[in-house]
Amino acid sequence: MTDTAIQTRQREIASEHLLFKLIEYVEDRHPGLLDFLEQSLDHLGDPADDASKDDAGVRAIAQRMITGARRQGTD
Known part of the structure:
Protein backbone atom coordinates (compact mmCIF):
# COMPACT_ATOMS: atom_id res chain seq x y z
CA MET A 1 0.00 0.00 0.00
CA THR A 2 1.35 3.44 -0.88
CA ASP A 3 1.95 6.22 1.62
CA THR A 4 -0.78 8.23 -0.10
CA ALA A 14 -10.30 10.20 11.63
CA SER A 15 -12.90 12.23 9.71
CA GLU A 16 -15.57 9.59 10.22
CA HIS A 17 -14.87 9.44 13.96
CA LEU A 18 -15.05 13.20 14.35
CA LEU A 19 -18.20 13.41 12.24
CA PHE A 20 -19.90 10.71 14.35
CA LYS A 21 -19.00 12.50 17.56
CA LEU A 22 -20.22 15.83 16.16
CA ILE A 23 -23.51 14.27 15.09
CA GLU A 24 -23.97 12.63 18.49
CA TYR A 25 -23.16 15.88 20.29
CA VAL A 26 -25.58 17.98 18.24
CA GLU A 27 -28.37 15.36 18.34
CA ASP A 28 -28.07 15.20 22.12
CA ARG A 29 -28.54 18.96 22.40
CA HIS A 30 -30.88 19.50 19.45
CA PRO A 31 -32.98 16.37 18.90
CA GLY A 32 -34.08 16.00 15.31
CA LEU A 33 -30.73 16.30 13.55
CA LEU A 34 -30.65 12.60 12.67
CA ASP A 35 -34.20 12.78 11.28
CA PHE A 36 -33.20 15.84 9.23
CA LEU A 37 -30.10 14.07 7.88
CA GLU A 38 -32.09 10.93 7.07
CA GLN A 39 -34.65 12.97 5.13
CA SER A 40 -31.85 14.48 3.03
CA LEU A 41 -30.58 11.15 1.71
CA ASP A 42 -32.75 11.27 -1.42
CA HIS A 43 -30.60 14.20 -2.57
CA LEU A 44 -27.31 12.39 -1.96
CA GLY A 45 -25.49 10.90 -4.90
CA ASP A 46 -22.16 9.76 -6.21
CA PRO A 47 -20.55 12.46 -8.37
CA ALA A 48 -18.54 9.95 -10.42
CA ASP A 49 -19.14 10.02 -14.16
CA ASP A 50 -17.79 6.57 -14.95
CA ALA A 51 -18.77 2.96 -14.27
CA SER A 52 -17.92 3.33 -10.58
CA LYS A 53 -20.91 5.69 -10.04
CA ASP A 54 -23.14 4.19 -7.33
CA ASP A 55 -25.75 6.56 -5.88
CA ALA A 56 -27.42 3.74 -3.93
CA GLY A 57 -24.09 2.69 -2.43
CA VAL A 58 -23.38 6.23 -1.21
CA ARG A 59 -26.87 6.47 0.29
CA ALA A 60 -26.47 3.08 1.99
CA ILE A 61 -23.23 4.20 3.65
CA ALA A 62 -24.87 7.41 4.86
CA GLN A 63 -27.88 5.46 6.17
CA ARG A 64 -25.59 3.08 8.09
CA MET A 65 -23.82 6.08 9.63
CA ILE A 66 -27.15 7.57 10.75
CA THR A 67 -28.30 4.20 12.11
CA GLY A 68 -25.02 3.82 14.00
CA ALA A 69 -25.31 7.31 15.47
CA ARG A 70 -28.89 6.55 16.61
CA ARG A 71 -27.74 3.35 18.30
CA GLN A 72 -24.65 4.76 19.94
CA GLY A 73 -26.00 8.06 21.25
CA THR A 74 -23.65 10.07 23.41
CA ASP A 75 -21.24 8.56 25.87
Missing part, protein backbone atom coordinates in the same frame (compact mmCIF):
# COMPACT_ATOMS: atom_id res chain seq x y z
CA ALA A 5 -3.28 5.39 0.23
CA ILE A 6 -2.37 4.91 3.90
CA GLN A 7 -2.75 8.62 4.63
CA THR A 8 -6.07 8.70 2.77
CA ARG A 9 -7.36 5.73 4.83
CA GLN A 10 -6.19 7.31 8.09
CA ARG A 11 -7.78 10.64 7.16
CA GLU A 12 -11.05 8.87 6.34
CA ILE A 13 -11.05 7.02 9.68
Whole structure:
Protein backbone atom coordinates (compact mmCIF):
# COMPACT_ATOMS: atom_id res chain seq x y z
CA MET A 1 0.00 0.00 0.00
CA THR A 2 1.35 3.44 -0.88
CA ASP A 3 1.95 6.22 1.62
CA THR A 4 -0.78 8.23 -0.10
CA ALA A 5 -3.28 5.39 0.23
CA ILE A 6 -2.37 4.91 3.90
CA GLN A 7 -2.75 8.62 4.63
CA THR A 8 -6.07 8.70 2.77
CA ARG A 9 -7.36 5.73 4.83
CA GLN A 10 -6.19 7.31 8.09
CA ARG A 11 -7.78 10.64 7.16
CA GLU A 12 -11.05 8.87 6.34
CA ILE A 13 -11.05 7.02 9.68
CA ALA A 14 -10.30 10.20 11.63
CA SER A 15 -12.90 12.23 9.71
CA GLU A 16 -15.57 9.59 10.22
CA HIS A 17 -14.87 9.44 13.96
CA LEU A 18 -15.05 13.20 14.35
CA LEU A 19 -18.20 13.41 12.24
CA PHE A 20 -19.90 10.71 14.35
CA LYS A 21 -19.00 12.50 17.56
CA LEU A 22 -20.22 15.83 16.16
CA ILE A 23 -23.51 14.27 15.09
CA GLU A 24 -23.97 12.63 18.49
CA TYR A 25 -23.16 15.88 20.29
CA VAL A 26 -25.58 17.98 18.24
CA GLU A 27 -28.37 15.36 18.34
CA ASP A 28 -28.07 15.20 22.12
CA ARG A 29 -28.54 18.96 22.40
CA HIS A 30 -30.88 19.50 19.45
CA PRO A 31 -32.98 16.37 18.90
CA GLY A 32 -34.08 16.00 15.31
CA LEU A 33 -30.73 16.30 13.55
CA LEU A 34 -30.65 12.60 12.67
CA ASP A 35 -34.20 12.78 11.28
CA PHE A 36 -33.20 15.84 9.23
CA LEU A 37 -30.10 14.07 7.88
CA GLU A 38 -32.09 10.93 7.07
CA GLN A 39 -34.65 12.97 5.13
CA SER A 40 -31.85 14.48 3.03
CA LEU A 41 -30.58 11.15 1.71
CA ASP A 42 -32.75 11.27 -1.42
CA HIS A 43 -30.60 14.20 -2.57
CA LEU A 44 -27.31 12.39 -1.96
CA GLY A 45 -25.49 10.90 -4.90
CA ASP A 46 -22.16 9.76 -6.21
CA PRO A 47 -20.55 12.46 -8.37
CA ALA A 48 -18.54 9.95 -10.42
CA ASP A 49 -19.14 10.02 -14.16
CA ASP A 50 -17.79 6.57 -14.95
CA ALA A 51 -18.77 2.96 -14.27
CA SER A 52 -17.92 3.33 -10.58
CA LYS A 53 -20.91 5.69 -10.04
CA ASP A 54 -23.14 4.19 -7.33
CA ASP A 55 -25.75 6.56 -5.88
CA ALA A 56 -27.42 3.74 -3.93
CA GLY A 57 -24.09 2.69 -2.43
CA VAL A 58 -23.38 6.23 -1.21
CA ARG A 59 -26.87 6.47 0.29
CA ALA A 60 -26.47 3.08 1.99
CA ILE A 61 -23.23 4.20 3.65
CA ALA A 62 -24.87 7.41 4.86
CA GLN A 63 -27.88 5.46 6.17
CA ARG A 64 -25.59 3.08 8.09
CA MET A 65 -23.82 6.08 9.63
CA ILE A 66 -27.15 7.57 10.75
CA THR A 67 -28.30 4.20 12.11
CA GLY A 68 -25.02 3.82 14.00
CA ALA A 69 -25.31 7.31 15.47
CA ARG A 70 -28.89 6.55 16.61
CA ARG A 71 -27.74 3.35 18.30
CA GLN A 72 -24.65 4.76 19.94
CA GLY A 73 -26.00 8.06 21.25
CA THR A 74 -23.65 10.07 23.41
CA ASP A 75 -21.24 8.56 25.87
